[in-house]
Amino acid sequence: MRFYMPTKVYEGEGIVLKKEKLFKELGKKALIVTGKTSAKKSGALDDVITVLNNCGIEYQIFSQVKANPPISQTLDGAKIGERADFVVAIGGGSPMDTAKGIAILLKHGSDNYIEKLFGKTDYDALPVIAIPTTSGTGSEVTPYSVFTDDKLKTKLSMPRRIFPLYSFIDIKYFMTMPTSVRNTTIMDALSHAIESIINLRSSAYSEVYAYKTLEIFSKHKDELMNDDIDKEALLDFVRASTFAGVAISQTGTSIPHALGYPITYQFGFPHGMANVTFMAEFFRVSPQDMVDKVLNAMGFESTAEFGEWIKKFITLTEERPPVKEEYLEDYAKLISEQPLKLKSHPIKLSHEDILEMYRNSVL
Numbered sequence: 001m002r003f004y005m006p007t008k009v010y011e012g013e014g015i016v017l018k019k020e021k022l023f024k025e026l027g028k029k030a031l032i033v034t035g036k037t038s039a040k041k042s043g044a045l046d047d048v049i050t051v052l053n054n055c056g057i058e059y060q061i062f063s064q065v066k067a068n069p070p071i072s073q074t075l076d077g078a079k080i081g082e083r084a085d086f087v088v089a090i091g092g093g094s095p096m097d098t099a100k101g102i103a104i105l106l107k108h109g110s111d112n113y114i115e116k117l118f119g120k121t122d123y124d125a126l127p128v129i130a131i132p133t134t135s136g137t138g139s140e141v142t143p144y145s146v147f148t149d150d151k152l153k154t155k156l157s158m159p160r161r162i163f164p165l166y167s168f169i170d171i172k173y174f175m176t177m178p179t180s181v182r183n184t185t186i187m188d189a190l191s192h193a194i195e196s197i198i199n200l201r202s203s204a205y206s207e208v209y210a211y212k213t214l215e216i217f218s219k220h221k222d223e224l225m226n227d228d229i230d231k232e233a234l235l236d237f238v239r240a241s242t243f244a245g246v247a248i249s250q251t252g253t254s255i256p257h258a259l260g261y262p263i264t265y266q267f268g269f270p271h272g273m274a275n276v277t278f279m280a281e282f283f284r285v286s287p288q289d290m291v292d293k294v295l296n297a298m299g300f301e302s303t304a305e306f307g308e309w310i311k312k313f314i315t316l317t318e319e320r321p322p323v324k325e326e327y328l329e330d331y332a333k334l335i336s337e338q339p340l341k342l343k344s345h346p347i348k349l350s351h352e353d354i355l356e357m358y359r360n361s362v363l
């Protein structure tokens with residue numbers, strides 16, 4: 001067993017402005033990586049620009065990261081960030097993951113970029129500062145980056161391990177999340193916690209973070225059915241997202257993530273909601289003693305009760321993805337071809353088992 005999470009996490013209101021010195025130590029030129037609007041809306045971009053100006057650090061902004069980013073966005077970002085000494089990512093998982101890929105290309109050059117990001121040889125990266133604005137992916141403390149691959153027609157984890165150097169968490173940046181983004185990202189964090197517990201790589205250390213996430217979910221889950229939640233509950237969920245990120249930084253995710261990727265690819269169905277769509281079926285194919293502990297920590301008495309809650313919650317913000325029986329064989333094949341996530345499950349599952357999980361969850 002090994003527990004390794006090197007990211008230095010700083011949390012508090014106004015934390016970016018208070019930690020100016022940490023930016024200054026990283027060099028003279030920065031690349032800021034964001035989505036289209038949220039970095040500005042949340043106030044995080046203004047704070048970062050203030051700090052960079054105060055420190056006399058030059059910067060460029062790559063503000064084009066799309067949700068579920070295609071791999072090619074790393075190349076676009078690296079072009080804009082030439083000669084940067086470090087990368088500042090502001091936003092949800094999409095900009096944070098993309099920034100990690102860009103930071104590799106800025107350090108090692110963009111030629112053969114697919115090889116550098118996905119090939120056999122390992123590459124490290126320029127320092128990355130991660131400033132999350134969604135309460136779900138935990139990318140601010142994980143070494144992972146997930147990209148959309150148009151050839152494979154699914155989402156793919158980059159095999160490099162790039163932990164951010166610093167992560168700055170300020171509750172203010174999360175207050176502008178629309179309910180749909182808040183809800184789906186909280187479901188992502190919940191699925192991270194569950195998938196890291198029912199996982200062969202789980203340990204007493206990762207479970208501390210995972211169960212804390214479930215405890216927070218249990219405490220506030222009724223409030224989630226409302227449009228507005230109070231600041232205390234939001235802060236708890238923001239922390240839960242980072243805690244669950246620490247848990248998966250040790251264990252990786254598992255089958256619900258794998259099953260959700262093709263549906264997100266085909267229908268744009270949001271990542272967190274895609275994961276929990278498969279959670280009741282994941283419980284059906286998992287060791288009952290593990291499932292009972294997880295249900296108990298979330299405050300549910302049975303998988304059926306949990307499944308009903310999840311269904312009701314998803315329908316608050318999302319339409320059912322129009323999946324058809326004829327798509328399922330391709331989805332299941334994709335999962336058998338990338339067996340890493342299946343390997344971490346305590347029970348061996350067949351191609352037929354995967355098909356059945358799809359049928360029972362999305363038809």
Ligand code: NAP
Nearest residue numbers: 035036037038067092093094133134139142144146176177
């Ligand atoms: P996201 O794709 O980064 O953002 C979703 C939407 O929310 C965007 O439209 C974004 O707007 C908006 N938004 C973000 N923060 C906001 C705020 N504070 N106020 C208003 N709008 C805001 O969503 P995400 O769920 O955080 O990330 C999903 C990605 O992360 C997926 O690709 C998933 O596979 C990946 N992921 C990575 C890990 C990991 O460990 N690295 C783990 C799980 C998932 P803008 O476009 O304007 O920014």
Ligand code: FE
Nearest residue numbers: 137188257271
């Ligand atoms: Fe996730």
